[in-house]
Amino acid sequence: MKKEEIYFPDWQRLLIGNTPWEFMLEVLIRTIVIYLALLIVLRLMGKRMNAQLTISELAVMVTLGGIASAPMQLPDRGILLGIVIFICALFFQRGINLWAFRNRRVEKITQGQLCVVLKEGVLEIGSMEQSRLSKDQVFAALRTHNIHHLGQVKRLYLEACGLFSVVKAKDPKPGLPIFPAKDKELMDSLDVDQKYQACTRCGTLAQTNQTQGQPCPNCSCEEWISAAK
Known part of the structure; x- marks a missing residue:
């Protein structure tokens, strides 16, 4: 015009x-x-x-x-x-x-393929990086299945279509809590296992007396938190 x-x-x-x-x-x-x-x-x-x-x-x-x-x-x-x-x-x-x-x-x-995001309560950091997943995304998916910590999960798959599939563990073990850190009230309500601590990055478990100043053997992270049970 x-x-x-x-x-x-x-x-x-x-x-x-x-x-x-x-x-x-x-x-x-x-x-x-x-x-x-x-x-x-x-x-x-x-x-x-x-x-x-x-x-x-x-x-x-x-x-x-x-x-x-x-x-x-x-x-x-x-x-x-x-x-x-x-x-x-x-x-x-x-x-x-x-x-x-x-x-x-x-x-x-043409359709992609699934990847294992979590195995036996421990995050697969390499798979998450390859799939461009953050911990917050994984934890949010787990919370929708009424899961409180990683020890309750045997496998977590990211399907080719982008959906998460959860396989719960029959005998849960202690694991990294997945509640938001800013929700202190809910975090404080969790039962913790005094014997174990979990890596804050991948969820690898280690005995409490072996984590002082020691990096995670799985991902080299040096931050630990009491494992939930």
Whole structure:
């Protein structure tokens, strides 16, 4: 638009731009058709599209959003073109899933793989760094499963889709408390084991009389805290 064509208040330009009012009815029809087509395509893509998405599925979802916008809003773009692209995206997504099902390497590349974040009450620092996880994220996930300290956990997995899976220990042992440090009231309410202390970084246990001035044998951290039981 030219500079002299822009003035305020120009309500028609603000509300519908340069398109005529009649185009509003066309937008309604376009939106209904594209919406129904999108629902059908998502249904054919499978139940996974309603759950936590993998990397490849998220890429398809973003693509579908870009495809849907133009046929609904632009008067010079036909609806049929958007539907054809929808079908192409459908075959692409289903084809990738089938290929990944038959080839483990393709599955790892397109969908990722799980990693062990915690094993036998001790954090896997290397896995956390590789997955770009912080302790706060891990502890928050554990607290949602009513876990108070790391000794209650046998395994913690970060699934390929980004969800955490917790396997609780049948016989819990003392472990590093996972409550926020600023919640002193809750921290003070925990029963502590006087025999053991836990590394504040990874949760490795050591006898109390062996931790004075000694670094953690697992992560070299020199800070210890009384283990909860």
